Amino acid sequence: MFLRNLLWEGKAVTLTNWAGNTVFQAKDVHHPVSLDELRRLVASSPRVRALGSGHSFNHVADTTGELVVLDRMPERAEIDAAAATVRVGGRVTYARLAPLLHEAGFALANMASLPHISVAGSVATATHGSGDAVPCLAAAVSGIELVTADGSLLSLSRGDADFPGSVVALGALGVVTSLTLDLVPAFELRQYVRDGLPLDALDHFDAIMSSGYSVSLFTDWRDTRVWVKRAEELTDPDWYGTRPADGPRHPLPGMPADSCTQQLGVPGPWYERLPHFRADHEPSGAGDELQSELLLPRENAVAALRALFAIGERIRPVLHISEVRSIAADELWLSPFRGRDAVGVHFTWKKDVAGVMPVLELVEETLAPYGPLPHWGKLFTRWPACPDDFRELARRLDPDGKFANDFTRLLLAE
Template identity: 75%
Template sequence: MTLTNWAGNTAFRARAVHHPVSLDELRGLVAAGDRIRALGSGHSFNDVADTTGDLVVLDRMPETIEIDSAARRVRVGAGTTYARLAEAVHAAGFALENMASLPHISVGGSVATGTHGSGDANRCLAAAVSGLELVTADGSVSSLSRGDDGFAGAVVSLGALGVVTALTLDLVPAFELRQYVREGLTPDALDGFDDIMANGYSVSLFTDWRDTRVWLKRREEFTDDFWHGTRPATAPQHPLAGMPAGACTTQLGVPGPWHERLPHFRADAPPSGAGDELQSEFLLPRAHAVAALRELYAVGDRLRPALHVSEVRTIAADDLWLSPFRDRDSVGVHFTWIRDVAAVLPALDLVEQTLAPFDPRPHWGKLFTRRPDCPGDFRELVRRMDPAGKFANDFVRLLLGE
């Protein structure tokens, strides 16, 4: 049976797929292999995890969730999902600063690709990493901590440095959120973009570049019935207009734990109600947000035939070398496309042309066609840690300019 990613649009070419059950077994596989890659939960839409060598999947490794209450940190196995981690952390009275739309994704894969949630003050998921452990090319185990030489390059690394086995993440005290959906946001309301995105702990705009709705995840109750010309949704909503909302997290302002409000989708439900899909996302400097969004609204009629929905989010800057948010507060513009490559490619090309003047960076786990720049410090780190290219693949070699 052919192994594919979650969306089914990428078939992995690996000659063998291994599910090690211990660290020693993993070390042996890495040491003996000539080409090897780690695969997380398979939620990337491109070939970032692909290889013609061996794939290792850490889903059968012993579960590790070790909470240090005094230090407010948790050590977690890379194959653990955010859903499982959040449940354990919350039970101990703590929280992760933020979560992505889906709780089903693995910690290791999400961190390696710069995956993010939303919120003016919230950084990407990888920014919470204070330490990581990885198996390097000779099968040895290496540990890096925040402040160590090369640490800022090893966190978002696309699997190019080794197989990450465990990560240590910062925690915050547990908290409650309420989730509201507002309907009818018009393009004219973009003049108030900063105020809109500041009106919650986490805020998302869902749009088809004609009709736009706002997801507000707030600590406080929300009572402004006339906010930016919108109206409150009177029933639970799915991000895709008209889809049943049964898989979505609780809305209508009902307070609940952070991990049951920050994701858009429930951990105990399938992660999508749209059926087959493809995804792209581009991260822009915050200062360009309104101008870029206006340009996308202007070409919306040409995007809609290939589009399920777009999501707009804000993400705070970090200092990780390969992070799409390195050194700049950002706005992410996400596209959930129909699963029709012939229809999507022209639309994706139009998006890339439209956003080109605004210095876009791609999400590493989604579809893009223009090769991004690779920071020189990351290129040098790869040469130092994996000189023979054991962990390289076509995706990494292209990024490195090889």
């Protein structure tokens, strides 16, 4: 897990997120060991929130009440080969799940950059990977089970009226105890890195982003590289004006690539190529950063990217790197991809809140004409409107606001 403790005179006193920029305000942190214990805890607490792997960069998981961490609950992953699904517990991470699926001949259609993060937390915040034809991680969910405000257990399946609102829910409806995920047959990919993408290659943006199963652009808004993950070999020496990397690359220029998944076109299993980082390594520089991401309608992406290149001189002083990737549409109510194919523009910032926030506001202002929505687990300052169907669902399932916090209250306010 990415949770950290702040130390005072050698004693752990406060829990923080991965980056250390969020200090959790909870009165107590609980680690239930069974579903019954969790249900009793939720039923008896006036305020409660669940915390996953601690990789969010804002206060989405915070509470002034009781904080629940499921790291001592049973770690189950039950594969139904006939249905091509897997049912996972609320504590399971992608790093633990993926090898089990591969061994059984299955795969997930998508993974995020980091396999270390929890499945439930990733789903709740609409976290995603990259791929023109691949929706966010939450779109793989076909069933969800959660403990609601009175301690009862609610199970919903795809096709139920409330299901599209219960998957990406930011913890506002209850504590997720299990998820059922769709599976596909196991597959292999190759990963290539191409250096020196020229700015005029944006004229071929759609062709570049569709040239692999998963494609990412990494840029400092001056120099750009392309990560291409695909089944076929990439043999064109002048592919869109780029040159092949002469060795493994880290997304952050100058960082050692030891923590990165294998590149240079070597074929390997899906779960060792789709993430940028290896499950058995903590990413280089882990925690020494802040993150934001804005999700744009696909049709506005090129114009938005040109606008960001135009303010690159303002962005670079507080930036480590940006990543540009595509995500297919879904129908989940709080998803930034609801009803629209999207392009995400991700910012890995230097850990300098005072320096970053004015630049983030400039980025948001620059992108405002292009219809951006924020990634729920990252830093942002402009709140999107809450869909009415989700607001009604939250009030119906949690009328007293047991699972509410400052983050969700801002979202749900009319």
